[in-house]
Amino acid sequence: MSPTDPARKVPARRLQMADIARLAGVSMSTVSRALSGSHLVNEETRTRIAELARSLNYTINLGAQNLRLQKNQTVAVVVPYDAQSRQHISDPFFLSIVGGIADALTDRGYDMLLSRVDAERLDNAAQLFHSGKAIGLIVIGQWRHHDQLNDMAAARVPLVVWGGLLPQQLYCSLGGDNVTGGRLATEHLLALGCRRVVFLGDAQLPEAGLRREGYVQALRAAGIDPDPALEVVSPFQTIAARAAMDRLCASGVAFDGVVACSDLLALQAVHAVRAAGREVPGHPQPGGGRSGVAIVGYDDMPVASFTEPPLTTVHQPVALAAVELVDALLAMLGGAAVAPRMLPVHLVVRGSAPTADA
Amino acid sequence: MSPTDPARKVPARRLQMADIARLAGVSMSTVSRALSGSHLVNEETRTRIAELARSLNYTINLGAQNLRLQKNQTVAVVVPYDAQSRQHISDPFFLSIVGGIADALTDRGYDMLLSRVDAERLDNAAQLFHSGKAIGLIVIGQWRHHDQLNDMAAARVPLVVWGGLLPQQLYCSLGGDNVTGGRLATEHLLALGCRRVVFLGDAQLPEAGLRREGYVQALRAAGIDPDPALEVVSPFQTIAARAAMDRLCASGVAFDGVVACSDLLALQAVHAVRAAGREVPGHPQPGGGRSGVAIVGYDDMPVASFTEPPLTTVHQPVALAAVELVDALLAMLGGAAVAPRMLPVHLVVRGSAPTADA
DNA sequence: ATGAAAGCGCTAACAC
DNA sequence: GTGTTAGCGCTTTCAT
Numbered sequence: 001m002s003p004t005d006p007a008r009k010v011p012a013r014r015l016q017m018a019d020i021a022r023l024a025g026v027s028m029s030t031v032s033r034a035l036s037g038s039h040l041v042n043e044e045t046r047t048r049i050a051e052l053a054r055s056l057n058y059t060i061n062l063g064a065q066n067l068r069l070q071k072n073q074t075v076a077v078v079v080p081y082d083a084q085s086r087q088h089i090s091d092p093f094f095l096s097i098v099g100g101i102a103d104a105l106t107d108r109g110y111d112m113l114l115s116r117v118d119a120e121r122l123d124n125a126a127q128l129f130h131s132g133k134a135i136g137l138i139v140i141g142q143w144r145h146h147d148q149l150n151d152m153a154a155a156r157v158p159l160v161v162w163g164g165l166l167p168q169q170l171y172c173s174l175g176g177d178n179v180t181g182g183r184l185a186t187e188h189l190l191a192l193g194c195r196r197v198v199f200l201g202d203a204q205l206p207e208a209g210l211r212r213e214g215y216v217q218a219l220r221a222a223g224i225d226p227d228p229a230l231e232v233v234s235p236f237q238t239i240a241a242r243a244a245m246d247r248l249c250a251s252g253v254a255f256d257g258v259v260a261c262s263d264l265l266a267l268q269a270v271h272a273v274r275a276a277g278r279e280v281p282g283h284p285q286p287g288g289g290r291s292g293v294a295i296v297g298y299d300d301m302p303v304a305s306f307t308e309p310p311l312t313t314v315h316q317p318v319a320l321a322a323v324e325l326v327d328a329l330l331a332m333l334g335g336a337a338v339a340p341r342m343l344p345v346h347l348v349v350r351g352s353a354p355t356a357d358a
Numbered sequence: 359m360s361p362t363d364p365a366r367k368v369p370a371r372r373l374q375m376a377d378i379a380r381l382a383g384v385s386m387s388t389v390s391r392a393l394s395g396s397h398l399v400n401e402e403t404r405t406r407i408a409e410l411a412r413s414l415n416y417t418i419n420l421g422a423q424n425l426r427l428q429k430n431q432t433v434a435v436v437v438p439y440d441a442q443s444r445q446h447i448s449d450p451f452f453l454s455i456v457g458g459i460a461d462a463l464t465d466r467g468y469d470m471l472l473s474r475v476d477a478e479r480l481d482n483a484a485q486l487f488h489s490g491k492a493i494g495l496i497v498i499g500q501w502r503h504h505d506q507l508n509d510m511a512a513a514r515v516p517l518v519v520w521g522g523l524l525p526q527q528l529y530c531s532l533g534g535d536n537v538t539g540g541r542l543a544t545e546h547l548l549a550l551g552c553r554r555v556v557f558l559g560d561a562q563l564p565e566a567g568l569r570r571e572g573y574v575q576a577l578r579a580a581g582i583d584p585d586p587a588l589e590v591v592s593p594f595q596t597i598a599a600r601a602a603m604d605r606l607c608a609s610g611v612a613f614d615g616v617v618a619c620s621d622l623l624a625l626q627a628v629h630a631v632r633a634a635g636r637e638v639p640g641h642p643q644p645g646g647g648r649s650g651v652a653i654v655g656y657d658d659m660p661v662a663s664f665t666e667p668p669l670t671t672v673h674q675p676v677a678l679a680a681v682e683l684v685d686a687l688l689a690m691l692g693g694a695a696v697a698p699r700m701l702p703v704h705l706v707v708r709g710s711a712p713t714a715d716a
Numbered sequence: 717a718t719g720a721a722a723g724c725g726c727t728a729a730c731a732c
Numbered sequence: 733g734t735g736t737t738a739g740c741g742c743t744t745t746c747a748t
Contacts, residue, residue, distance in 0.1 A: 308666030
């Protein structure tokens with residue numbers, strides 16, 4: 001039952017083209033041609049060489065081939081991490097966009113290098129390009145370093161960024177329409193009778209900042225002045241979010257709605273609010289406001305409909321985004337000038353902030 | 359507000375060492391030495407060259423360097439896909455293990471190539487090694503091709519596989535203890551009074567097959583014969599699982615518990631059962647069995663505690679697994695013989711199959 | 717302390 | 733149709 005011989009290792013020098021040539025009794029050039037399917041080489045010789053190579057597991061060394069051909073089919077996908085919290089990739093949104101990009105790149109015949117860089121030094125990712133490891137970069141998120149991304153673009157690093165559209169932007173970004181997303185979420189809460197809506201997220205991050213703009217727009221349109229006490233700063237991370245919401249609840253500041261910057265944050269808000277003895281989503285009160293707290297998430301991750309309560313959330317088109325990011329980068333590599341673009345988002349109404357309220 | 363000049367492209371030949379040499383007025387050898395921090399080169403010259411390189415964004419071309427040095431720091435992480443269903447990476451479990459591996463590899467100074475291969479041709483992944491793209495492979499899942507993995511190992515491809523321990527195994531695998539996992543889940547349901555426990559998963563897949571072994575063990579130990587009618591074959595995919603469970607409910611076959619092979623499958627089971635008008639988890643009945651259906655998931659994905667009902671599930675140590683996979687591969691590359699190993703799993707009891715039942 | 721030259725594994729003129 | 737040769741961008745003897 002136990003393994004016969006678990007993976008022993010003997011280095012065994014890797015075969016190379018010269019070996020194949022010798023074994024086939026031809027020159028290297030012939031092997032090279034045969035393997036590339038050139039019609040300059042005799043049909044019979046070609047298949048013989050191909051067989052030989054296959055039977056020996058010989059494959060052209062791509063490092064050498066790339067060097068010679070000056071080509072490279074590798075795209076780097078850069079997922080920044082927060083060095084302080086040593087926070088790893090874990091948000092399902094990031095993970096699934098990475099999955100989608102992997103698929104899109106594979107479909108198009110490119111390799112994908114998955115790289116982590118310190119979110120404070122996004123510009124370190126340029127190294128991947130300058131060193132020739134990758135022909136271009138897809139960066140997931142702008143974090144706090146719009147400037148570094150601009151510098152990279154100015155240095156002609158082929159670059160596409162998942163994120164929002166910012167002033168003075170030199171690079172190509174693609175992302176959900178954050179302002180609209182923030183506005184939709186907030187409008188929905190206002191329509192439910194919420195009057196004191198919390199914004200949960202870190203508005204220092206461009207995406208969250210834009211969502212906050214939408215939030216403010218919606219409030220103002222409803223004649224409500226944004227209250228700084230209702231801004232709960234929290235990174236895209238669960239523990240911190242929970243603590244921040246607990247603090248808010250303990251502070252006694254009144255609120256009856258939450259616009260969260262991710263579904264994960266929304267879930268933390270749900271638990272914090274319930275731990276404080278209030279209901280989610282509660283009911284509108286005759287005097288205005290709500291008996292409980294209605295909560296809207298962001299991203300619409302696959303399990304959002306299975307949570308308790310099911311999350312009302314702003315849907316981001318992950319699969320589309322992945323394909324668009326890849327195509328944008330490839331177009332750019334093809335010499336096109338690719339303009340930044342926003343992808344449509346829409347609100348998905350579920351239980352955490354229902355539509356018709358009793 | 360709109361971008362000044364979105365990422366225009368001018369090819370601009372990449373700098374190379376000869377350029378730096380010329381600009382610095384020294385020979386290439388000196389530049390090479392300077393950049394590698396050799397003490398053979400004058401302190402002053404060295405810093406001068408380093409500055410120059412930095413200011414011009416020059417980085418050594420790694421393709422060329424690797425060729426010359428015969429080195430490579432790239433590990434391929436292979437995530438198989440189902441070609442028939444064109445099913446993309448989407449299970450949060452796979453995604454998060456990939457995230458963890460990315461972190462572990464980055465920490466150790468390796469690059470990670472994320473590759474997708476047809477689950478029917480896992481052996482195609484060997485190409486990544488033979489072509490020199492990667493020094494070794496981490497394959498996520500055995501799928502239906504234990505044999506191909508064995509062949510790869512026999513061909514001396516450095517290889518570590520996330521998966522179960524199988525008979526006649528030549529490669530190094532690491533994975534949760536699936537038999538125990540399946541047994542724990544089933545024992546828990548039996549303890550709750552379930553007598554007709556469904557196994558939801560595709561036992562053709564080694565991991566699911568092992569879990570089924572545990573399931574059968576637990577049933578037998580309780581004096582229950584496994585009923586083939588209670589085996590619902592479903593891939594690790596949501597739509598199919600839902601349909602299969604709907605069919606089971608419609609068939610009239612009696613059941614009062616479900617052991618699912620992933621949390622996603624468990625959630626689908628919850629919905630199917632509820633759509634059929636039954637409760638999850640229900641209550642034990644005086645005559646044996648339960649009024650509703652108790653359901654246990656597998657993986658313990660991060661949101662499992664936030665679902666409705668919160669999922670009782672078998673916890674897999676994802677973060678640990680990622681690190682262990684990486685370390686196993688690196689040890690193997692270092693010449694060590696690394697034996698397959700199982701990682702501990704444990705049951706996390708939540709609402710979908712509670713502990714003390716009223 | 718620095719330079720000249722050979723070669724990592726491959727391809728593409730250019731010969732024949 | 734096949735072989736010879738000169739590099740792709742780099743490192744490293746071996747000279748000096």
